[in-house]
Amino acid sequence: MARVVVDVMLKPEILDPQGQAVQRALPRLGFDGIVDVRQGKRFEIELDGPADEAALARAREIADKLLANTVIEQYAVRFDPAEADRVTEPAAG
Amino acid sequence: MARVVVDVMLKPEILDPQGQAVQRALPRLGFDGIVDVRQGKRFEIELDGPADEAALARAREIADKLLANTVIEQYAVRFDPAEADRVTEPAAG
Amino acid sequence: MSARVGVVTFPGSQDDQDALRAVELVGAEPIALWHRERDLRQVDAVVLPGGFSYGDYLRAGAIARFSPVMETIVAGAREGLPVLGICNGFQVLCESHLLPGALIRNGGMLFINRDQRLRVDSVSTAWTADYTAGQQILIPIKNGEGRYTADEHTLDELEAEGRVVVRYLDNPNGSARDIAGIANAAGNVVGLMPHPEHAVEELTGPYPGPATDGLPFFTSILKRLVAA
């Protein structure tokens, strides 16, 4: 089983209303010194077969065709990140 | 300047309609053997000050308070990833 | 003296005018509240209206929850202030943890606007006393993130305590257990995805009707406040 992560972000020159809304909200919540916030998408994909270059290539094709709108977005594809990178942190109360 | 990435994903036990919609679309586009797709959010945050533990702690607080709804979501916070991990891939035509 | 019902406007609220009109139609005094003001202007009840507060870009209701007005409303709700959250208002109530669970993207991914058949399952809340238990009603829904979700334990608890207020008769978005609206344990706080304020006039309500099935939400609270 290959576990692949695809990160999709708006191209830097494209306006990111979502990131801006978050950024504007932060000072009101008492968070200062936030210079920039960009918001994008993260996909975790599980493909059958080995975690090899072919799997990455398939994931890249999926990203290009479906997950990212390449007119305005760019993406990065990589294997399941190291433990430290996993989104498994327990929710704090 | 500290550059931090916050990944937010639905908790595994929460149904993910967006991931499912992507998964259902894939066979129609000719992609088979996709076992699972989950969709979440990725935030890229720039904080002023050094890239130290305190910056991470601030980002974690932001994630916990605002970026994630910890009733249904979990998150991971880390420094700007290595080059390989960057979302800078040129959009393929 | 009539009852004063406040309607909060957040940046991006859309149905605040409609909610104010519904309040006025049943004879209560509508009071516009502004998200930046902590002062609730002595209202007896509050409606959090529909819309897209802060664009709903992060998560519906996520940013509005931190408005100054919400601090007062959350504190008041814990002491019995009647609060009705409609659509975006429901999302704000969940984000504020006044109500359990969360609202996520609709099953079909799309925004859905249609006249929806519902069943009123709890008439013991501050906002539903004027319905009869099990009454079937027709009220518009319009949202993209209206799918109610919560863990099984929470869902069981809601059912056991009779806190599921309205259910979809034909579930449009995959909401858990057909839930369209819930209440807190005390019954003063109710969150709904459907829009009763869009079903209060023959002229503008669902067609073909019934057109005014939303009115009892507003008459219920008025009667309770006037009786108090």
Next chain:
Amino acid sequence: MTAPEQNRNSTRPAYVVDTVEHAAASPDVQLPYEALGVKPDEYDRIREILGRRPTSCELAMYSVMWSEHCSYKSSKVHLKQFGEKAPDVDFLLVGPGENAGVVDVGGDLAVTFKIESHNHPSYVEPYQGAATGIGGIVRDILTMGARPIAVMDPLRFGPADAADTHRVLPGVVRGIGGYGNSLGLPNIGGEIVFDPCYAGNPLVNALAVGVMKKSEIKLAQAHGPGNKVILFGARTGGDGIGGASVLASATFDDGRPSKRPSVQVGDPFMEKVLIECCLEIFAEDLVVGIQDLGAAGLSCSTSELAAAALQQTGVGGMDVQLDLVPLRDATLLPEEILMSESQERMMAVVTPADVERFFGICEKWDVTATVVGTVTDTGRLRITWHGETVVDVDPRTVAHQGPVYHRPYHRPAWQDELQAATPDSLSRPKTGEELRETVLRLAGDPNLADKRWVIEQYDHRVRGNTVLAHGEDSGMLRLDDESNLGIALATDGNGRYAKLDPYTGAQLALAEAYRNVAATGARPLAVTDCLNFGSPEDPEVMWQFAEATRGLADACQVLGTPVTGGNVSFYNQTNEQAIHPTPVVGVLGVIDDVSRRTRSAFEHEGDVLLLLGE
């Protein structure tokens, strides 16, 4: 992801400002005017007007303002008829020429409405193209001083089963819904038509309507030397630089991707806040003049505001400090700032005494506002960049004195043959089996299918005044809770009729919209139109345009419904293949009591059916 900062300075060559002084001293410097869509003779005219070569900033302004999209250079001579043949009516408060026409609907209320196209951008990026189309037309309505109260969306796509339609249609519908719903504007009707002629050139037209007190009409003019010029709303970014304008001035052709604009992304939340902010500003009567920033951005707003004052009073002018414009991308050059089409921005002229109050309201709504200039009496539009003058022009030459073309046109040779093919030549179903086949084909035709998948993505209830919407002949809105005064609106168009006979086809579109409004019980008053055509450089297309315009003007005269404004969209063609000529006509009607509306469904058993007409 690379931070914008990392690009800064490193990728930009040191920039030398092309000042007016520099331009005067360097007459031989060649500017790439043709790349900006400026023809050699047009460039010569600019030189003649200025008495020197333009600076690069001036050229940027002229190029966008003299583009087909902004100057109507090919259509102007034909559109004139709407004025010349305008019926004599007493309810028209503002006619064509302003951002939108304004009609007196009785009591102290006035209504403004207009239709516009966003065809090319919606083809390139369906969601954002359609979304910003709604955003743009809504700002036009807002600019008049009105509260926007509804939108409509006449759409045309290629075949429903074409792969490209699957790419374009869902995005367009989600974009219209996403933006309109987030503004809290009910969508009260529209059209969807599928026809192979729109493959590669879908039409995304958007209509918006607004209401205001008659006494609160605002105009786009910069009066009063000493008054402040305020830019407010979103920050300026690199969106659509040379976008809509350049794109609209050159035939869209897949082979030249460099012509594609960088896409504009809409921020509906910003626009919603901007609407509420403007309405509060209007209510306190804090603006002398106001203009939205659409295509041609600051080039348009500064030159049009300044030109209007000069035109009307002979006194005017404006000094603008371009370096004060709040930027999203600090690397933007002055030429780019002038051309940027970043969405959700407005420009207001405010007396010095009112500036503080103006800023107070902006602060309430979290809207960025900046004084970027001052009204003068110099007769010139002067723009500086860090102290150096980069533009010094008579604003009228930019805004009003663009080229006017009398493009050649002639009736296509194939027109006779097309008209000769009457329905009589079509085969008719003869057997039961054939009849069944025909019925099934009709039932399965996307053009006749239920439009629920589209309509359900639109909020039609918000604001609580929608009396009629989808499924009805026209949309209807209540304007006044007390009196029940209301308006009805319908849009119609039929490219197939118009291709057969553009003159009559345009009249049929008007007649259908007129009937749809009348059928609800409203009295048709006024017209807006969006004229979607192929390339005006093709004499046969130009003939279609001339005929359609003439037909519409004649019919409006007969029906007593003036055209109050509209939009021309040319170059809807891929290579030689133009769309059917598609004039889309919107009719506004007024109804004294909306409770007396007539629905299109049979309401009561036993009602008598009557057929009117032949």
